[in-house]
Amino acid sequence: MTASPLPIAIIGAGPVGLAAAAHLLRRGERPMVFEAGRAIAQSIRQWGHVRMFTPWRYCTDAAAVALLDAAGWAPPPPDAVPTGAELVADYLEPLAALPAMASAIHLDARVVAVTRRGCDKVRTMGRDALPFVLRIAGPGGALRSVEARAVIDASGTWQTPNPAGADGLPALGEESLAAHIATGIPDVLGAARARHAGRTTAVIGGGHSALNALIDLAALREQAPETRILWIMRKARIEAAFGGEDLDGLPARGALGSRARALVESGGVTVLSPFRIAEIRAGGTHALSVTGEHAGHPASFAADELIVATGFRPDLAMLREVRFTLDPWLECAAGIGPLIDPNLHSCGTVRPHGARELAHAEPGFFIAGMKSYGRAPTFLLATGHEQVRSIAAALVGDAAAAARVELVLPETGVCNTRPAAQAPIAVAAASSCCAPAVAAPPPAASCCGTRQEAAQ
Incomplete structure (x- = not known):
């Protein structure tokens, strides 16, 4: 398919955002990745001292690895378990440094709003034919606008943690202390x-x-x-x-x-x-x-x-002018709410899903990665890679690839807890x-x- 003259915008240069860019590059598209931080994977760097519980084979994306392999990358041992810092240093930074990726990444570029050119979310007639417009705050807060033919929000949830208060609100005194x-x-x-x-x-x-x-x-x-x-x-x-x-x-x-x-x-x-x-x-x-x-x-x-x-919970403020569809209690994409509900599922019992389940009322707009799960904590990085593989296929019109499932997750969590007969603590x-x-x-x-x- 001939690439559109407009790019596909990706919000967030974490592992899922960079994987989305890799899949789009593989399909001849022109991604633009906007990262609010001054370095890629800014959120992961804040927990770099923590060792993950998923081994390397679940932490890398196939399209990203193909780009790295072509550049002579030496992959880590697949069964070793990286820290956050190792994930960044040994995988994400080499990926972001590849010329095709580096030219697509824009640092210190915080997306503060997404809309359609010349109309708010109320207008319907002709809406789907209009390009998206992203309002971006750069160094010093200077604003600019960028047009895109599609948007993938992979900005994560790290910056919006849940409070200590039991009712979903900060406890009295929590913010002042x-x-x-x-x-x-x-x-x-x-x-x-x-x-x-x-x-x-x-x-x-x-x-x-x-x-x-x-x-x-x-x-x-x-x-x-x-x-x-x-x-x-x-x-x-x-x-x-x-x-x-x-x-x-x-x-x-x-x-x-x-x-x-x-x-x-x-x-x-x-x-x-x-x-x-x-x-x-x-x-x-x-x-x-x-x-x-x-x-x-x-x-x-x-x-x-x-x-x-x-x-954590998703920050939805920048999407105020987008017609997105949310699950009423998880604030995830409505189509995956029943699949990921933590009352029912662990991360290993969530069925792999893609563009169809992640679609919103706004054609060409997707939320992927941790943010796609809203408030549900059952996300695995490998799930995000499968999401953006499917989304990239859908955006270029490859319906068969978008519908195909290419991920098998390990079984983990509430369905594998120890027997209830064990003595309580x-x-x-x-x-x-x-x-x-x-x-x-x-x-x-x-x-x-x-x-x-x-x-x-």
């Missing part, structure tokens, strides 16, 4: 060591980011024995946080859960679960006093620092006048149930 609150997986053994060594840190969240933070804090305590660790979760059943362990199709992910279990069983972490945070105040015996509800009763705990690892009572024992948890939802059943 941000100096004592970190999100994601801070480098507690490196750059953030002084904030946590010898102090009390509460890790909030029940996913793998929280497990990483707990394990790093435990390593820090070996160097600074006065370090104290709290683990705050909304889960009624702490065992659910450990995942499949030795039954997990991703061994490194399973090992992470096993290490966290051992840490809890050894008494190295004080667990408060289920705990729902309502307010964070300054002062008291530590820098922060956190109040909320523990097992249905008012309760509180004190800490010097909080690590909020409660997941005891949790601590939060500080309150009469903290009760934790109530017996409800049975876990099966991934084979309906979406509505698991959501209740």
